[in-house]
Amino acid sequence: MRRATLLCVSVAFPVVLSAQGAGPSRTTLLNHVTVIDVNGSPPMRDMAVVITGNRITAVDLAGRVRVPPNAETIDASGKFVVPGLADMHHHLDTGFSMPGLPGAGRAGPQDFKRHLAQMLAWGFTTIFSPAHTYPDLKDFTSLRSAASDDTAPLARYFGVGRAITVKGGHASQPPFVWPEVMQAIIAEAHALGLRAYVHAPNLRQAKEVLRAGADGLVHSVVDAPVDDEFIGLMKKNRASYTTTLSVFAAFADVAAWMQRLEALDERGVIPKKVFDAYTSPDGARNYYAAFGTMTKEQPEYLRSNVRKVVDAGILVLSGTDTSVPGVLIGVSSQMELILLVEAGLTPTEALRAATINAAKMLGRENDRGTVEAGKLADLSCSMPIRSRISGTSARFLASSKAVSSTIQRNCSPPTAEAARPLTS
Ligand SMILES: [Zn+2]
Numbered sequence: 047m048r049r050a051t052l053l054c055v056s057v058a059f060p061v062v063l064s065a066q067g068a069g070p071s072r073t074t075l076l077n078h079v080t081v082i083d084v085n086g087s088p089p090m091r092d093m094a095v096v097i098t099g100n101r102i103t104a105v106d107l108a109g110r111v112r113v114p115p116n117a118e119t120i121d122a123s124g125k126f127v128v129p130g131l132a133d134m135h136h137h138l139d140t141g142f143s144m145p146g147l148p149g150a151g152r153a154g155p156q157d158f159k160r161h162l163a164q165m166l167a168w169g170f171t172t173i174f175s176p177a178h179t180y181p182d183l184k185d186f187t188s189l190r191s192a193a194s195d196d197t198a199p200l201a202r203y204f205g206v207g208r209a210i211t212v213k214g215g216h217a218s219q220p221p222f223v224w225p226e227v228m229q230a231i232i233a234e235a236h237a238l239g240l241r242a243y244v245h246a247p248n249l250r251q252a253k254e255v256l257r258a259g260a261d262g263l264v265h266s267v268v269d270a271p272v273d274d275e276f277i278g279l280m281k282k283n284r285a286s287y288t289t290t291l292s293v294f295a296a297f298a299d300v301a302a303w304m305q306r307l308e309a310l311d312e313r314g315v316i317p318k319k320v321f322d323a324y325t326s327p328d329g330a331r332n333y334y335a336a337f338g339t340m341t342k343e344q345p346e347y348l349r350s351n352v353r354k355v356v357d358a359g360i361l362v363l364s365g366t367d368t369s370v371p372g373v374l375i376g377v378s379s380q381m382e383l384i385l386l387v388e389a390g391l392t393p394t395e396a397l398r399a400a401t402i403n404a405a406k407m408l409g410r411e412n413d414r415g416t417v418e419a420g421k422l423a424d425l426s427c428s429m430p431i432r433s434r435i436s437g438t439s440a441r442f443l444a445s446s447k448a449v450s451s452t453i454q455r456n457c458s459p460p461t462a463e464a465a466r467p468l469t470s
Pocket of ligand 1: 135136137176367
């Protein structure tokens with residue numbers, strides 16, 4: 047049997063459970079806020095967003111909205127609101143530890159909750175893991191259930207549990223799964239009503255897994271420009287394409303990547319020694335020894351491929367591969383949006399990759415992903431600090447999950463508790 051280049055496959059429930067815990071039924075008015083519509087309209091200024099319980103109940107002009115009596119009013123002048131952001135490739139670890147160093151940054155189950163809280167503080171209400179780090183899946187399910195509670199100050203946690211590979215294998219290193227086995231895994235997943243998401247970042251591998259029926263690629267194609275055959279297979283499968291430009295940016299030039307992340311971490315949430323470790327000559331040398339180097343063409347393939355798949359109408363998802371050494375928690379998820387814009391996406395396209403497209407992948411687009419009446423009040427608030435992501439000069443500072451009582455806190459800069467520096 048021919049050895050395949052296929053790497054690993056993750057299987058996910060096609061419909062992921064939404065939050066079950068209803069928030070308190072009080073009403074909050076987020077007044078005079080600028081709403082950024084991910085459908086491509088210009089930012090809508092001086093708007094009112096009414097939230098009752100865990101739902102948005104009205105979005106209208108501030109002077110026109112009907113506000114129920116006893117609503118708690120928050121003056122959000124000067125703030126922006128977008129749908130809660132999602133990082134659709136995230137393994138819940140910090141990404142602090144240098145390759146080969148045991149311990150540092152290797153989170154345990156308790157830390158995972160703290161990391162979900164951190165993601166919320168970075169503006170992300172949802173993360174999706176294509177492989178849960180710990181073998182005990184009870185931890186995975188209890189974490190997922192805790193994070194789905196609207197009242198928990200944690201980003202919602204979706205994912206597939208453990209990834210499937212061969213004994214001794216890893217997503218990026220041989221031995222790999224044979225193509226016949228890959229086909230059987232995907233067929234079995236489909237027979238069970240599950241979806242299969244595959245790590246296959248090279249064009250030939252990506253086509254093989256798509257022919258086998260894959261429902262999504264968890265990385266961009268890095269080694270070659272995507273072609274018509276690839277686009278055709280993606281469309282046929284209605285497959286999603288998770289960008290992870292962050293992990294490739296780290297692989298391309300880890301020192302430059304760290305400098306960019308440090309500049310974006312204006313609150314100083316990431317310990318300075320983490321940046322220093324990666325930018326030192328030894329750090330960079332160790333990094334490339336562990337991960338290899340990229341050709342000078344590959345960063346351009348990544349950018350042009352993202353542009354091509356968006357143009358082809360494929361469901362593109364913003365994701366980072368946070369937890370890979372150097373792909374640092376939170377700040378990388380924000381940087382991914384910037385990288386998408388640098389790759390040629392419009393700010394709206396980048397935001398869609400992190401909002402409504404993520405909701406579609408989870409089968410929850412009727413319930414979240416836009417700022418509209420009837421949807422879950424998962425929101426990301428921002429302040430006009432500087433123009434990094436969009437022409438609106440918005441930058442995401444914090445998000446709020448579907449509970450009116452937390453909107454006030456989260457539409458201001460994060461609390462000292464949420465933003466306290468992480469330990470490495
Ligand atoms: Zn990964």
